[in-house]
Structures are given as structure tokens and as C-alpha cells.
Amino acid sequence: MGLRYAWSSWRVLLLVFVAEFAFHGFTYGEKASNYNFIQEATSAPIVSFYDYIIIGGGTAGCLLAATLSRNATVLVLEREGSPYVNKTKIRIENTLSTLTDTSPDSFSEAFISEDGVVNIRPRVLGGGTVINAGFYSRAETFFLKQNGLDEALAKDSYEWVERKLVSKPVVLQWQSAVKDGLLEVGVLPYNGFTYDHIIGTKIGGSIFDENGNRHTAADLLEYADPNSIKVYLHAVVQKITFTTKVGLRPKAQGVIFYDAQGVRHMALLKNGSMSEIVSSAGAIGSPQLLLLSGIGPALQLEALGIKVVLNQAIVGQGMADNPLNGLIIPSPVPVELSLVTSVGITKFGYDIEFASGFDFSALSIAQSPANFNQILHALIILLIES
Incomplete structure (x- = not known):
């Protein structure tokens, strides 16, 4: 038995961190949105036993759960709901409104760091892949080499993910102009379409x-x-x-969790040498849970009355926080809707990304000039955390 911490990020490319566990050539035809194993916690037994308990059904948690279930x-415990209940919210044209909607039942949760930085984190099955720029x-x-990962296995794992999630984008006028502009200012060479x-x-x-979609x-x-x-x-x-x-x-x-009606449940590990609890609740959620469980700086825990x-x-x-700069350019004419497609990867360690065609006036938070900074920051998050 044991406890592991899985670092979960909004960046889809970081799926490789846990993808080395992926199995290949093993699939089920039924769509995940129709699976009867995705249920409300109110249906959970008061006590249950599993080989693996994964806390957090985000980018890392879903991938790891599908792999281990072979x-x-x-057991996966997700604190909020499913993206399948309203698929229109995760269509490309609704990306900005979904990201900035922080109402109680939304997919996004706003928070402010101790440094005063406004940010948004996901709260939905699928994690950051539900609200990022895609x-x-x-x-x-x-x-891969620096972290001792098997390159061949990583390649297989990338392809395992790509078969389900990733497409070659259609590049229209705006993103073509972005590509040409990046090349003109010297972000060379041009590498064409590539996942690398x-x-x-x-x-x-x-x-x-x-x-x-x-x-x-x-x-x-769907692989589970x-x-x-x-x-x-x-x-x-x-x-x-x-x-x-x-x-x-x-x-x-084991873990103690509560359902939406406040009923207490306990999930325990089976008596196996490989049984583990994996905390993949994000960069904020996982440390918070460890502290609440009594793992952390002793003086801090004792001051809070935690054993x-x-x-x-x-x-x-x-x-x-990642350093970032964002620029919004109003257009006098309609511009095609596009998210990050053409990207400049510089030798200085930063990336240049673009999106277009978003209508800020359609957002409820745009009605007040005081909320402009919130809109700007949300768009920057959308680009940087893609």
C-alpha cells in the first residue's frame, strides 16, 4: 500500500508524465459519456474496497485510471461534475464564455494567489482539457532524457492519447497570417504540421x-x-x-469523502502490495489534501490543530506563476474564430501564441468597464495555459 502524488497540469502535452503507464491495443467501443461507471457519489456504498484510489479526475487522473483498470x-473521486452534461459549453465558439463563467455549477473556479494574482482552475471531470485553448x-x-523516461514508450503513449483526442487543425486566413508573421520576424525554421x-x-x-467539438x-x-x-x-x-x-x-x-448530500463514505485499499492512493487533484488541491491529512510542515499543522x-x-x-504578456487587438471587421494553431517556439524559452474572433461584448462580465481586466486576464490564461 502507498500514496503517490501525480502532478496535473492544464497543458495537454504533460499527459506523457503519466502516459508511460498506458497500455496499447486495448479499447472498448462504448463512449465514455454513456458509461454507467460514471455516477453521482450519492450512489456510492458507505464502505468500499479498491486496488487503486485516484483523487481527482483531471488530465492525469482520467488517463491513469483508464490504464490501471486493465x-x-x-476508484476515481471527482469533486465536481461531468463535461458531458452540457456539450455545447465545450464547443469552440463557447470557449471564452465557459472559461469566464465561475458560477457555482460552472466548469471554472476563480481564485486569487497570496501574491494577488487572479487565476482560474478547472473543476470538472477531464480537468484543464475542458477549459483550455486546446x-x-x-x-x-x-x-524525457532528463527525467529518465523511455522515449519509445513515451512515443507509444503519445499516440495512445492522440488517437482519442487530437486532430490536425484546419488553418484558415488568420492563423495562416500568424504563421507568415512569425516567420517574417525570424522565428525559424518553419517546421510545418507536427506534434513535436x-x-x-x-x-x-x-x-x-x-x-x-x-x-x-x-x-x-473509453479505454477503461x-x-x-x-x-x-x-x-x-x-x-x-x-x-x-x-x-x-x-x-x-483509504480516504474519507462526502457526497453532494453530505453523507460520509469511506473507500479503502485492498490488502495488496501494489495497492495505492494517487493524489492527482492539481497543483493546489493535492498539497491541500496532504496537509488536511496530516502530511506537511509539523509546526504549521499543529498550529491548525491537525494531527x-x-x-x-x-x-x-x-x-x-508563469510570467506572461498578453495583447488584445480590436478589429474593425469580423475575424474568423480560431484558437491556438500556429505557434512560435523561440530559442529563448518562451512561446508565441494567438487566438482570434472572440466577441467580448457577448460576455456578461463585459458589461462593466471595471471587469475589463478580468476579461483580459481570462484570455491570457486561455492562451498561456493551452
């Missing part, structure tokens, strides 16, 4: 298909064995429970 029983790129080769993350200008992949990490659950997996929605995990013995490191044994299970000084520390 040879083990898997740009797809593989990781750089040196990253290499210096120069390229046309990348998109998780929007040719009809404008978004494909999210939740679609990867429906007889071995359970996904509970609106399941809020309170804490991870541990067994402790003097002289031995604590071992994770210390393991004194771990780095939990919840070292968070940082």
Missing part, C-alpha cells in the same frame, strides 16, 4: 475536431475496463487515512 479495480504538443526530447515541440514556427495539434481527457475513459472502474462525481475528499506503527513510516489505507502523520517540510511550498 489489471486492477480503480493546443496539443509533445514534450521536448531532452525533457521544437524551436521554430509550426502548426500544432488541437483537441478540437473539424466540427468544433472539444475532446477532453475524460474521453480517455468498465467492469473494473468506478468514477464518482461530486465526491469531496476530506482526507487520506493512514495506519501508523512506532518506528515505521505511515501507510495510506501530524508525517513531518514533510516541502508540502504546500514553492508555488509560482
Whole structure:
């Protein structure tokens, strides 16, 4: 038994971090949106047992769950709902309105960092792939080598993801002009259409298909064995429970979670040497859960009245925001709707990305001039976190 922390990011390219576990040539034909294993947590038994418990059904959680379910029983606990309940919200033309909608039942949740930075995080099965700009790129080769990952296995895993989610985008007038402009200012060479993350200008992949439908990490659950997996929605995990013995490191044994009606449930690991709890609740959610479970800086936990299970000084520390700059150019004539397609990858370590055709006046938050900064920041998030 054990506990692992899976770093989940909004960037689709980071699927490779957990994709090395992916199996290949194993698929089920039924669509994930119709799977009966995706249920409300109110239907969960009070006590249940699984080989793997995954906290967070985001980009990393869905992929890992689909893979592990081939040879083990898997439970996924997602704190909010499903993107399939309203598929119009995840169409390309609704991207900005979905991102900026932070009402209680929306897919986006606003927060402000301790530094005063306004930001948005996803709260939906599929995670950031439900609200981002949909740009797809593989990781750089040196990253794989630096982290000791098998390049051949990573390539197979990329293709496993790409078969379900990624399309070659249709490049129209605006994105063609972007490509030409990047080349003109010296973002060279031109690499054409490629999933590879290499210096120069390229046309990348998109998780929007040719009809404008978004494909999210939740679609990867189509790979799962429906007889071995359970996904509970609106399941809020309170804490991870541990067994402790003097002289031995604590071992994770289960989780306590609550459904939408406030009923308490417990999911426990089976007695297997490979049984694990995986926290993939995001860069904010996972450290928060560890702290609530008693893993973190002892002095901080004691001050909050939380029993210390393991004194771990780095939990919840070292968070940082990506530096970014955004520019919005109003057009006197209608411009085609497009998200990130043509991209400039510079040798200086930053990327140049563009979107077009969004109507800010259609957003409810645009009615007040005081909200302009919120709109601007939302669009920048959309581009940078793609």
C-alpha cells in the first residue's frame, strides 16, 4: 500500500508524465459519456474496497485510471461534475464564455494567489482539457532524457492519447497570417504540421475536431475496463487515512469523502502490495489534501490543530506563476474564430501564441468597464495555459 502524488497540469502535452503507464491495443467501443461507471457519489456504498484510489479526475487522473483498470479495480473521486452534461459549453465558439463563467455549477473556479494574482482552475471531470485553448504538443526530447523516461514508450503513449483526442487543425486566413508573421520576424525554421515541440514556427495539434467539438481527457475513459472502474462525481475528499506503527513510516489505507448530500463514505485499499492512493487533484488541491491529512510542515499543522502523520517540510511550498504578456487587438471587421494553431517556439524559452474572433461584448462580465481586466486576464490564461 502507498500514496503517490501525480502532478496535473492544464497543458495537454504533460499527459506523457503519466502516459508511460498506458497500455496499447486495448479499447472498448462504448463512449465514455454513456458509461454507467460514471455516477453521482450519492450512489456510492458507505464502505468500499479498491486496488487503486485516484483523487481527482483531471488530465492525469482520467488517463491513469483508464490504464490501471486493465489489471486492477480503480476508484476515481471527482469533486465536481461531468463535461458531458452540457456539450455545447465545450464547443469552440463557447470557449471564452465557459472559461469566464465561475458560477457555482460552472466548469471554472476563480481564485486569487497570496501574491494577488487572479487565476482560474478547472473543476470538472477531464480537468484543464475542458477549459483550455486546446493546443496539443509533445514534450521536448531532452525533457524525457532528463527525467529518465523511455522515449519509445513515451512515443507509444503519445499516440495512445492522440488517437482519442487530437486532430490536425484546419488553418484558415488568420492563423495562416500568424504563421507568415512569425516567420517574417525570424522565428525559424518553419517546421510545418507536427506534434513535436521544437524551436521554430509550426502548426500544432488541437483537441478540437473539424466540427468544433472539444475532446477532453475524460474521453480517455473509453479505454477503461468498465467492469473494473468506478468514477464518482461530486465526491469531496476530506482526507487520506493512514495506519501508523512506532518506528515505521505511515501507510495510506483509504480516504474519507462526502457526497453532494453530505453523507460520509469511506473507500479503502485492498490488502495488496501494489495497492495505492494517487493524489492527482492539481497543483493546489493535492498539497491541500496532504496537509488536511496530516502530511506537511509539523509546526504549521499543529498550529491548525491537525494531527501530524508525517513531518514533510516541502508540502504546500514553492508555488509560482508563469510570467506572461498578453495583447488584445480590436478589429474593425469580423475575424474568423480560431484558437491556438500556429505557434512560435523561440530559442529563448518562451512561446508565441494567438487566438482570434472572440466577441467580448457577448460576455456578461463585459458589461462593466471595471471587469475589463478580468476579461483580459481570462484570455491570457486561455492562451498561456493551452
